Amino acid sequence: MSMVQRKTSTVSVDLSIPVQADLVVLARLAAATVASRAGFGVEDIEDLRLAVEELCLSLVGSREDGRLHLNYECEGDAITVNCWYEAEIAANGSRGTDTDDLSLRILDALVDEHGHELRDGRPSAWLCKRRTDGG
């Protein structure tokens, strides 16, 4: 029971979902599955789930159209999630996201690193979560 079966090879998963609140479950499940495969503990997996949800919410805000793209990469003890909203936002100096202080605080609490930026005119965000308990 004390041995953790880990699949240590690098894995990359892409997911594309319509912007609908009830489909964010897919983004969470994909994160949980990748993390589970890499031997993350359930506490870490719960954190990752909530963080991915927060990441999606911060990009989508109150929008109800378009698609959200997510890429999950697992390498060694770390999972990186890149997320971007497909529509281009008029560059007006802002990041084009609805990221508020609360979102940033929540992400600070849940993951090791995260960031938001406007990439090629598209709102995008990323996070990185490392396995904490050495499973």
Place this chain on the structure above:
Amino acid sequence: MTDEARSAGEDTKALFFELAANRDPAIRDRLVTVHLGLAHQLARRYANRGEPYEDLVQVASLAIVKSVDRFDPDRGVEFTTFATRTVIGELKRHFRDKGWAVRAPRRVQELYLELGKITETLAQELGRSPTVGELATATGATEEAVLEALEAGQGYRTSSIDATDRNEETLASHIGGDDASLDTVEDRELLAPAIAKLAPREQLILQLRFAHGLTQSEIAARVGISQMHVSRLLAASLERLRKSVTEANREAAAERNEHREVEHGDASQQLDRVAEEQPQTEEEERRAG
């Protein structure tokens, strides 16, 4: 950051140093009050998942009190960062403990309840959080089923409180007056950890009796045991809950220097009333309707 916000932040920091130096209850109260807004913000973020918003506010507010008590201003971390971590941890635990609020198929609910207990046992055994694979081995379920059950425990969706629905109304506008069950929030919060410690079948029986309002005979048919057995299990479960609540009251009283002991005494009294109202035989049950 505005000058005003910076100044408020510095004031708060000074108060934390003062609290660390003299543990003044008035300063503690003030710091808790100042940060209750954060509890409300986070509770709103995780509302709409099958748990009453008021319950989440209660959980988050208690987490703010814990954060104020545990915060060490010398460590150079912002209080809000520290508190956010604590509040989210408590909210996660709350959702995990509330297996019976989950709207999911029964087999998923049962696995979820079982996982709650096994996770705790394995965490103690292993000295770390168990993996999904370890939970699957321990429960005899597949990893996929474990992931499904864990997802069910997270609620099924999230939504911004200010987002509008198809009728152009915000979720916030649907939060009306006082919830009729608001008065019992503290009691339920006190009972949740005790309920989580019961065996999955006992939790299910309590759920069917008090959340779904089934009679003992209906529960007996559903669970596949006799009505008398249901009656005995209910009585035993209520007795265990009563003991847990009494113990929690004692701890809470010690922690709060007996300031608020009277408030939580209500949960124990409610359990006494519930136990008295339980029909013990089929005849009594028929009479009770």
